[in-house]
Amino acid sequence: MHNILIISYYWPPSGGGGVQRWLKFTKYLPEFGVNPIVFTPENPTFAFRDESLLSDVGEELEVIKFPIWEPYKLLPGKSKPSKKSGQAFDNENRTLLQELIVWARGNMIVPDPRVFWVRPSVKFLTTWLKDRNIDMIITTGPPHSMHLIGKKLKKKTGIPWIADFRDPWSEWHQLRHLKVSKPVLKVHRHLEKTIFKNANAVITVSPGMADDLTRLGSKNVKVVSNGFDHEDIPTSLNQLKPDKFLISYVGTIDDLRDPKPFLKALKMWLDENPERLEETEMRIHGIISESFFGGMLKDKMLSEVVKIGEYLSHDQVFNLVGKSAALLLLLSKFGNSKGFLTGKLFEYIASGRPILGVIDDTGDAADLIRTGKYGWVADPDDILSIKLNIEKAYQEYKQQKNNYEIRIDSPYSRKNLSKKLSEIIDEELVKVKS
Numbered sequence: 001m002h003n004i005l006i007i008s009y010y011w012p013p014s015g016g017g018g019v020q021r022w023l024k025f026t027k028y029l030p031e032f033g034v035n036p037i038v039f040t041p042e043n044p045t046f047a048f049r050d051e052s053l054l055s056d057v058g059e060e061l062e063v064i065k066f067p068i069w070e071p072y073k074l075l076p077g078k079s080k081p082s083k084k085s086g087q088a089f090d091n092e093n094r095t096l097l098q099e100l101i102v103w104a105r106g107n108m109i110v111p112d113p114r115v116f117w118v119r120p121s122v123k124f125l126t127t128w129l130k131d132r133n134i135d136m137i138i139t140t141g142p143p144h145s146m147h148l149i150g151k152k153l154k155k156k157t158g159i160p161w162i163a164d165f166r167d168p169w170s171e172w173h174q175l176r177h178l179k180v181s182k183p184v185l186k187v188h189r190h191l192e193k194t195i196f197k198n199a200n201a202v203i204t205v206s207p208g209m210a211d212d213l214t215r216l217g218s219k220n221v222k223v224v225s226n227g228f229d230h231e232d233i234p235t236s237l238n239q240l241k242p243d244k245f246l247i248s249y250v251g252t253i254d255d256l257r258d259p260k261p262f263l264k265a266l267k268m269w270l271d272e273n274p275e276r277l278e279e280t281e282m283r284i285h286g287i288i289s290e291s292f293f294g295g296m297l298k299d300k301m302l303s304e305v306v307k308i309g310e311y312l313s314h315d316q317v318f319n320l321v322g323k324s325a326a327l328l329l330l331l332s333k334f335g336n337s338k339g340f341l342t343g344k345l346f347e348y349i350a351s352g353r354p355i356l357g358v359i360d361d362t363g364d365a366a367d368l369i370r371t372g373k374y375g376w377v378a379d380p381d382d383i384l385s386i387k388l389n390i391e392k393a394y395q396e397y398k399q400q401k402n403n404y405e406i407r408i409d410s411p412y413s414r415k416n417l418s419k420k421l422s423e424i425i426d427e428e429l430v431k432v433k434s
Helices: 017-032 051-056 096-108 113-130 145-157 182-198 207-215 260-272 300-305 314-322 343-351 364-372 383-398 414-433
Strands: 002-007 034-041 062-066 136-141 161-165 201-204 221-223 245-253 280-288 306-309 326-330 355-358 375-378
Touching: 002 017, 002 113, 002 145, 002 414, 017 034, 017 051, 017 343, 017 414, 034 113, 034 414, 051 314, 062 113, 113 145, 136 145, 136 414, 145 161, 145 182, 161 414, 201 207, 201 414, 207 221, 245 314, 245 383, 260 300, 260 355, 260 383, 280 300, 280 314, 300 306, 314 343, 326 343, 343 355, 343 364, 355 364, 355 383, 364 375, 375 383
Parallel strands: 002 034, 002 136, 034 062, 136 161, 161 201, 201 221, 245 280, 245 326, 280 306, 326 355, 355 375
Antiparallel strands: none
16 A cells, blocks of 8 residues: 655635535545655635535545645635635736735745645655654645645655646736746746656646646656546436426636636527527536626526526536536636646536537537547537537537436546556656666
């Protein structure tokens, strides 16, 4: 049995997608000869709380919680997690003070506000590791300051270390909204390269992101995608059928996940088919700023159809999914969008509901949806194709062509992915010993 120390900022009761990847790995890794131990902040500042995820923290799992100080705590209203919509970062309507705060965040705190946890964590863990038989350290980012902890611990202890990139670092699309200067961007790139140079291996979530990390200098990149936990997919979904043409979206609405192309297509479709208005509904739940809708919700027809709700717990999401005729996946086109494969996509797949993808039609997510015949894909710039896909989803719903049966026997189950991760751990430990 290999003892693995996992360093993760996000951990239950934190909600959102960032916590689930390693929460699920810790659940299934013991079945494949890996004993995980988690190191996480005692008092983190996270946007959403999801108590339902605590049920996945195994009773035998050792979780070490260590105090953290974050500059967010200096800002009014940032000390408590939220469950409301409308809390996403609004890039268009900031006050002067907010602009200054954003600039300071982007240029004075590198790589991210959790960097103040690095030094005390390294000091604590260096002592803690002396009395423990730890075979490997794994850090997961973002926040990418977690990787700085792994790098320093490897240097001090010699313990092999793997860095997990759930999202990009130096090519993170939000850096431009943080007004990051060219000199500071160079610091990000330098720090990122030190991770590539010192980590025994890098793992990431998609082939496209693996290509990006390799291009940036990483030499040993492995792909372990996100996925779904078969135990989270209620079998009752097989009995639930939509009683209206309900399109659901769960997650963040921002410039990366822009709803406007889909709403334009939906309005066009409704204008052409006004008799379908009463049986059509769209529900949006999650981290939402209505400024990203560009005023489209003021349209009379769309205002009758589109309903915005609060953040849903992981359990509540599946109640909504079960009533849905189609599930919307949004991803705007930008530099490295081709490599984005979110955990939400895999849970959509497992639910058996068709997917309406408004995403880069040349990316990894589009390939997966097409290859598996899980739904339809259209580029965000192609409003006509989006409208045609809405019609396809409607006809499938109306003609009851879809049996809405869950798909839990899949290479993308968290259990199968944990097996793949355990094999990578074994492989890297063999390299160290040889």
